[in-house]
Amino acid sequence: MITKKNISVLGGGCAGYSLVKQISKINKVKIDFYLGSNINKNNFWGFWKFNDFDFPTELLSGKWHKWKIITNRCESIFESIDHPYCLISRDKWINHCKDEFNKSNINFYNNDVFEEGGVLKDDNGKKISSDLIFDSRSLRINERTYVQHFKGFVIESDKECFDESTAILMDFRCDQSKGIQFIYLLPFSKKIALVEPTVYSFDIKADSFYFDSMKKYLKNNYGLDNFKLISEEKGAIPLSFINNENTNNSINIGIRGLANRQSSGYTFYFIQQQVNKIYLDLSKNKKPSNTEIHSSLINFLDKIFLDVLKTNPARASEIFDAFGKSFNGDEMAFFMSSKIKYKSLLRMIFNLPFKIFMNSFLRCFFK
Ligand SMILES: Cc1cc2nc3c(=O)[nH]c(=O)nc-3n(C[C@H](O)[C@H](O)[C@H](O)COP(=O)(O)OP(=O)(O)OC[C@H]3O[C@@H](n4cnc5c(N)ncnc54)[C@H](O)[C@@H]3O)c2cc1C
Incomplete structure (x- = not known):
């Protein structure tokens, strides 16, 4: 039996809008969407195209089948017919989400939401109480964060x-x-x-x-x-996961929900995957249990890669040369989109300067 669900979504950014676009289509779902008082400026989001994220192509501001990494020593050129590098603007994406909303299922609020004694409240002091709360409010980055x-x-x-x-x-x-x-x-x-x-x-x-x-x-x-x-x-x-506890049994999404790829900062495509996972669970009337997007292997590899960079900043371009030599265009699109192809992964590991890679591997493994 499908029961009626009241859902609150906190934060009117990429993850909030993308989630509400999807779940407002589910019957018997009522959404309180807390956009926050801040007006977000426009910006661009880049990602590689894969069939598991479908969108109208007229939304794109740009699409490139070829891309490059250039260092002082060499130039690596990548080409992909099936997985071009795409660019979408925040404004266009948010407007697309608005066009797709089933508005009769949504109440909009411009309030900010805060936590007080473990309870989420709006800025009028009203408690946010729903069957489910998805939280995408921005996190403060401190000086210890890379x-x-x-x-x-x-x-x-x-x-x-x-x-x-x-x-x-x-x-x-x-x-x-x-x-x-x-x-x-x-x-x-x-x-x-x-x-x-x-x-x-x-x-x-x-x-x-x-x-x-x-x-x-x-x-x-x-x-x-x-x-x-x-x-x-x-x-x-x-370029790390910012630890953030869930308040009041809320489910974190977006950067707050660790959708960012630690080594590259790419997040937009992963937010779409996270939102889709939640949509599939809710449409089967299941409570979303696992919103993690990146596998343990990807997280571990990203940690090693970042450790290599942090401990050897002067050798960054050499490290990216090695990275560039390891992939063709399709393989790079797969790797950057967290879809592992083991052959190209091994090639990358062997191409990285052996000693610094091993030191970082051991440091991350025993941490
Ligand atoms: C300029 C820029 C360029 C980027 N380029 C790329 C790219 O090319 N490719 C890519 O994959 N990723 C990119 N990213 C990273 C990532 O995709 C974006 O940061 C994305 O917006 C993250 O979505 P989000 O919903 O987690 O956070 P946001 O989009 O930042 O949304 C958080 C929302 O929470 C709201 N909020 C804050 N406090 C409160 C509160 N107390 N109550 C209610 N609401 C609140 C904010 O106003 C905001 O609307 C870029 C990021 C930036 C900033």
């Missing part, structure tokens, strides 16, 4: 200089003295691109750092002095 932080600039240059056929996922030809830095460059056309200086470190830099780095990169590698700034995005994604 993060990937970045500022991205969509720019229009005064000359045709970008190769629009190929996304650059990492270009290490930039200053490495302030932490591991690379440039992420997505060309929308020959003149327009998202250029995003990205750093792996514990401290987040001042805004001017990213702007100066972007300017210098464009000058040194594209001979570009003049460009128009179209838009900006800024973010910091934890």
